[in-house]
Amino acid sequence: MIHLDGLTKRYRKADRNAVDGISFDVRAGEFFALLGPNGAGKTTMISILTTTLSPTSGSATIDGHDIVREASAVRRIVGIIFQRPSLDMNLTAEENVRFHAILYGLYPYAPSYGLMPAAYREQVQSLAALLGIASELQKPMRTFSGGMRRKLEIVRSLMHRPKVLFLDEPTAGLDVPSRRTLWEYLTTIRRESGTTVFLTTHYLEEAEEADTICIIDKGKVVSFGTPERIKSDLVQEYVLIDAEDRGRLRDELARLELRSDGGGPFRVHVDSRHTHAALKAIDTPLTLVRTHMPSLEDAYLEIVGKVSE
């Protein structure tokens, strides 16, 4: 569905590439998470893919349409939720949705809600009912809470039934309950419409739900794959042990068939459930026992930290 080939962007007057030769593919219907710290190039990538920014070199296609040469076709099939809310506070909720629908050529222009086609009114009402805001549809946007605004943006972005929905840090600035309902809502949408979701976030727990995670830092891909694969790539669980008599310990580890490396202290690769049994089996008096069990979050920070050094 999305195909990137050596995509590169260098802003004018910048001394390094904001996006630096990135290539990957996203399958149709996939939930794809682009993960990275602030300034990693996530928003730049979304801007390029949604055609509001030209790449410096490289290319990308969405559903077979080139993002530079066929920008208009691409815009028609993507929806986007911006990092900063993009609702017009002077308008009512319904006007925000209506103007979007007309800009996307879904319905002809009409000066008021009552004059819009019945199909439009039905579509809006059913979406609003789904969100439980049907009664507030005619109220000004500024009376809506942050969570409600985000949901309305999602409703709006789905009006033209996009094949790919881009979400640029959609939960930034939301409290925990709003974040959760937003997430549940997105999952429902995805299940029902088969929309490809392209999410950027710097929260790891949000990315863990994804089919594929791509971690970028300083414009480069650091890690790519399923959450399980990223985990096994990034997270190394081991127990660090040492003894006065290192030779004896090494022999014993070999005899017990415990995978280890290092010439002392030794890194013994056991997962947390088997640590106790492994330690009990060792007779050599130990002078050091230290477990290393990073969370995915720690591992992510380690990777990102390593790259920025």
Next chain:
Amino acid sequence: MSEVAAVLTLAHRDLIKLLRDRARIVSDFAFPLIFIGILGTSLQSGFGESSNINLLHFVFTGVLAQTIWQSTALGVISLLMDREQDFSQEIFVSPISRYSIIFGKILGESLVAFPQFIAILAFGLILGVPFTLEKIVALIPAALIIAVYGGAFGVLVLSRLDNQRQANQIFPFVMLPQFFLAGIFNPIQHLPWFLDILSKIAPMRYAVDLMRDVYYAGGPNVPIFDLPTNLAIIGVEFAVFMVVGTAGFVRAERNR
């Protein structure tokens, strides 16, 4: 067809924004009324006797043109501010052409300028600026031309700027001098050569002169150029501003 709908939608939104923003309505109407009511009236009562023409009428026609022209010009430039926030992000990723965005914005800002035109006209009547019905009818197309011309100037400025901060910074250089170079309150017939050149460059001047062509038709010889000359200059500048401005804007949008 959908491009026409998009243009109408953008214009509609601008009008709604004006109607729901009370502070803006007050400030939009306050300035012209202060200029005409205080400056125009005091100039007339102070120097009116020694002048050949009524200075209140002179300031009135100047401010009428200036308000409309500046309202659409600044309105279009505000696309810059919007670009980074609220609904405009949405506009820029929608599948409508960049040209429709520009046209929709100019149309919308012209609609926004129209209530100001009516208000200033009404204020002029209250102050005793003489009008015939024919004159009022003739002023409407003049006001429309001035609004669209101002919008085109806005597009040109817009295409040269990166952000709203720059827009605020250039105001004292691009807008304020034109107040005086365009001869809204002051005579510009006998300027030193360097000011005369600047005055002839200032686009606002032709908007003001066009308004006076229409207002003073058949009366005192206040306008500098006649109607066809002003229309021709405005027509050429409009075309140049639109082509250069829109092309620059579309390019600058994507090559940041």
